[in-house]
Amino acid sequence: MSKLEARDVNLFFGAHQALKNISLQMEKHTVTALIGPSGCGKSTFLRLFNRMNDLHNDMRLSGTILVDNKNIYQRSADVDALRKKVGMVFQKPNPFPKSIFENVAYGLRINGVRNKNYIEERVTRSLQQASLWDDVKDNLNRPALQLSYGQQQRLCIARALAVEPSVLLMDEPTSALDPASASTIEELIYELKIKYTIVVVTHNMQQAARVSDRTAFFYLGELVEYDETKIIFTHPTHQRTQNYVTGRFG
Amino acid sequence: MSHIDIETGRLRETLKELMMLTTQQIRKSQDVVFNFDKELAREVIFYEKHINSLELKIDRDCENILALLNPVAVDLRFILATLKINPSLERIADNAESMVRYVLEMKEPYDSELMRQIKLREMFDIALSMLSDVYTAFTTEDTRIARNVLLKDDLLDEINMVAAHTAEAFIKKNSALTYQSLFVLSNVRKLERVGDQNKNIAEEIIFYLEARVLKHSKPGGI
Numbered sequence: 001m002s003k004l005e006a007r008d009v010n011l012f013f014g015a016h017q018a019l020k021n022i023s024l025q026m027e028k029h030t031v032t033a034l035i036g037p038s039g040c041g042k043s044t045f046l047r048l049f050n051r052m053n054d055l056h057n058d059m060r061l062s063g064t065i066l067v068d069n070k071n072i073y074q075r076s077a078d079v080d081a082l083r084k085k086v087g088m089v090f091q092k093p094n095p096f097p098k099s100i101f102e103n104v105a106y107g108l109r110i111n112g113v114r115n116k117n118y119i120e121e122r123v124t125r126s127l128q129q130a131s132l133w134d135d136v137k138d139n140l141n142r143p144a145l146q147l148s149y150g151q152q153q154r155l156c157i158a159r160a161l162a163v164e165p166s167v168l169l170m171d172e173p174t175s176a177l178d179p180a181s182a183s184t185i186e187e188l189i190y191e192l193k194i195k196y197t198i199v200v201v202t203h204n205m206q207q208a209a210r211v212s213d214r215t216a217f218f219y220l221g222e223l224v225e226y227d228e229t230k231i232i233f234t235h236p237t238h239q240r241t242q243n244y245v246t247g248r249f250g
Numbered sequence: 251m252s253h254i255d256i257e258t259g260r261l262r263e264t265l266k267e268l269m270m271l272t273t274q275q276i277r278k279s280q281d282v283v284f285n286f287d288k289e290l291a292r293e294v295i296f297y298e299k300h301i302n303s304l305e306l307k308i309d310r311d312c313e314n315i316l317a318l319l320n321p322v323a324v325d326l327r328f329i330l331a332t333l334k335i336n337p338s339l340e341r342i343a344d345n346a347e348s349m350v351r352y353v354l355e356m357k358e359p360y361d362s363e364l365m366r367q368i369k370l371r372e373m374f375d376i377a378l379s380m381l382s383d384v385y386t387a388f389t390t391e392d393t394r395i396a397r398n399v400l401l402k403d404d405l406l407d408e409i410n411m412v413a414a415h416t417a418e419a420f421i422k423k424n425s426a427l428t429y430q431s432l433f434v435l436s437n438v439r440k441l442e443r444v445g446d447q448n449k450n451i452a453e454e455i456i457f458y459l460e461a462r463v464l465k466h467s468k469p470g471g472i
Contacts, residue, residue, distance in 0.1 A: 233322040235461030242323045
């Protein structure tokens with residue numbers, strides 16, 4: 001059984017068709033990279049898995065999106081529970097103007113957790129998982145906005161991990177970071193896949209090659225090719241994929 | 251034209267130059283062997299240095315492209331293939347040099363009947379035809395021509411297989427020519443290796459163009 005699956009998905013924003021007949025499956029504990037030129041639909045596709053596109057009033061969807069084999073767009077679907085299960089990290093770090101501790105604890109508190117010991121334990125564990133604990137353990141009450149950009153992104157990852165999701169969606173998580181911070185996040189992705197299923201949108205071909213097990217190439221709303229990353233970057237089947245990964249268009 | 255196109259284009263031209271020079275070395279070594287031309291032998295040895303420096307340049311260029319341009323897909327396969335074609339060409343040229351050095355050691359030309367019986371001229375012709383094919387296959391990106399090279403290697407292997415028996419029979423009848431018979435037999439072995447190197451080059455061209463690995467595959471798999 002796949003962890004995440006799209007079946008015959010077509011997505012419209014008003015008259016514009018953003019995704020065309022997409023079908024693909026993502027297995028548990030794998031990293032999938034979504035690549036393609038700007039506007040190809042990769043971020044839109046990513047956002048289907050935690051229903052972020054619902055924020056657009058003119059969105060229309062046909063086909064099925066499954067998480068753990070459950071259709072997350074059926075009427076009875078619990079969107080809050082879905083977003084707890086499917087965490088998201090954005091391009092730019094977006095910590096709340098609160099302390100480091102409160103940033104990580106935020107998700108737990110809004111989910112009704114009151115047990116102080118449990119919250120402390122989850123905050124510590126999440127910061128450790130996000131490779132931030134050693135940097136901040138001496139002063140968890142420090143304002144999150146005082147952290148460096150790279151640390152803020154790791155804090156956002158810790159915040160997403162605190163509510164114990166099983167899927168992490170990452171939309172260009174390192175594009176705003178310096179190379180050293182980006183490298184830390186890449187190592188983190190590699191470590192986190194032991195526990196999580198991760199989907200990463202990236203414009204960085206080398207990053208896709210380094211961190212992912214499988215890669216999906218999108219172009220003009222279509223899924224051109226989806227295969228093992230090592231195949232996509234050594235002998236892709238489609239000429240358009242080859243042209244894109246070799247930097248000849250896009 | 252993208253940056254990587256420019257760099258791989260330059261590398262392609264250098265590799266073509268090495269292919270042409272290597273072919274010339276084998277062609278000249280054939281003339282040296284058949285015409286006992288010691289002057290030409292010295293020219294072959296002189297050009298060997300140039301070939302060695304080209305080999306080093308190609309290695310350096312490949313390293314730079316790998317480090318600086320992160321090639322993937324067809325570009326990566328081209329670089330990987332070049333890294334293997336490069337030493338194969340250099341070894342072919344080494345064989346040409348070895349064959350002309352034998353001539354420099356000789357006091358008189360090889361016996362023409364011995365060379366006829368051993369089929370040395372056929373071997374040179376097949377080796378040169380293989381070199382011509384790999385050059386054409388590489389420049390025109392035609393894997394059908396590369397596949398022909400694999401078949402031609404079998405012809406060289408067949409001649410090589412019987413060469414020792416032929417030389418033995420010749421030596422029994424012409425014991426005074428034992429010394430040069432051993433040199434001719436060494437030439438046969440060198441040309442057999444030239445065939446193997448050409449085959450390796452053809453396999454790398456197919457890998458680069460089709461992403462298919464033919465190494466160690468059975469004859470039907472080509």
